[in-house]
Amino acid sequence: MSDVATTPRRIGRLDLVGRQLDYWVTVYKRTWRGSAVSSFVMPLLYVTAMGVLLGGFIEQDPSTLEGATTYLAFVAPGLVAAHAMQTATGETMWPVMAMIKWSRTYYAMTATPLRPSDIVAAQLLFVTFRVATACGVFLLVLAAFGVFASPGGLLLAWLAQILIGLAFATVFFAFSAILKNESGFAIVYRLVVIPQFLFSGAFFPIGNLPPTLEWLARLTPLWHGVDLTRMLLLGTVDLPLALVHVAYLGALTVLGWWFAASRLTKRLAL
């Protein structure tokens, strides 16, 4: 055997991930209009309904609002973090299953030099991009209401959304790679996504919950995300706690990423 055949140049991870850029650009070109409109309109609807209208009814004792002076200021960071979660999970449930089962795009990809782990990496980068743009717009719209403390905090909060997005995207990617059919999504949406949305401190301080539920809420990734975002946006950073939030979401990202790559590898290896 020739040397060419037995010791070919190894193709690097970055190279393999980069080769998928054109695919994701074409996907984005096809879908950006819809997502752009919703990422602009959604925050306006939420802020108007929850912050301004609902907030108008709420008798606020600022000491109960975790450092916020108005309900609008309290709820705005929660809405952003919840939006990060929803964007990330939305991009990693049906779309992942579609690429496994319906369009079978992953099978086309794995016939080329790409490995499942390269595919996961590229898709997670795309989801990160989606979260970054969606939450970036969301934050800018909210900033117009004058509820945030500082530009620096705003920037850090934006980075925090990327971390929140990754924590959810990696775990949900892994889940979708295991799931046999889409009925599992409805269950997970009702039992995991919606309860976190409602009870993880986005809309009211979790101190209002009974003690066991409060304790449970503190374990959810979204609470860590909401609390981190709120600290950064309101300028009430409690550094040790902030680091706990970052570590928690970071650990989830690493674990979820590893799990997603290994599950997709298993799923695609017929």
Place this chain on the structure above:
Amino acid sequence: MSPSQPDTGVKTGQHAAEAPALMVRARELRKAYGDFEAVRGIDVDVRPGEAFGFLGPNGAGKSSTMRMIAAVSPPSGGDLRVLGMDPATQGPEIRSRIGVCPQEDTLDNELNVRDNLVVYGRYFGIPRKEVAERADELLSFVQLADRAKAKVEDLSGGMKRRLTIARSLVNRPDLLLLDEPTTGLDPQARHLLWDRLFRLKQQGVTLVLTTHYMDEAEQLCDRLVVMDAGRIVAEGSPLELIREHSTREVAELRFGVGEHGALAEKVADLAERVEVLPDRLLLYTSDGEEALARVHERGLSPVAFLVRRSTLEDVFLRLTGRTLVD
């Protein structure tokens, strides 16, 4: 489309003792799905430049074997080398030099015809400008140039198949894997595809294909293995296989429904071998006309009859007791 030739020629001189390089080398190759063993220990050698076929009925294990060779499905046992490399550890390197046309299309319905080639070509790290040129070349090669902007959804089955083959060529592979390239196509579309595959072979591309059409195997393959239930039951060139496992000619006799079993005994001595199928009797003999004349002499009058040469279909029937295409 001249492939960058790998060093795959037979070595001479001081390296003569070395085995010639093989495009695919499998020993005792196995594939199990849970408890079920789909491939049960096969040995395969594919030489550079040849067209090699896997012929077998549904469920024989052809696609399972192809997916292992394509370095996407890990073998459950045995040894496999593709282009001299180990699929378990050098998957990306192997896949960058092979082209794959899977049994079920995996074209992207959301992209247009040309973008399917371009996006796929990018996965091989081919620069954008070059991949664009190759896409246009390949679309002409498979006669889809006028459909470049069409949606994949709107293509006919034969067009999709051609597009899949074009896509599998975008990296100028040394080895092309075609899993049932023409199943479901009309005769015209099949002949167009065969012609394209011939041309690739002339350019030096090694072809490995599966089929359950014996005429396709006879037309395209230099060498083939007959697979059944996960095992190789025969191996050789189409001609060798026919010579070895069948007679030169076959007389086919059709009688009334249900009569074939009983009549078989009456003509058994007229041929080397008689096969009873539900709808006809097959008399294997070196001289079909002669056998037919004797059948008539005995006062038997089949409602229909013909004499033909033996084909791989007969080889398969002989080896497995079953017909190939059901």
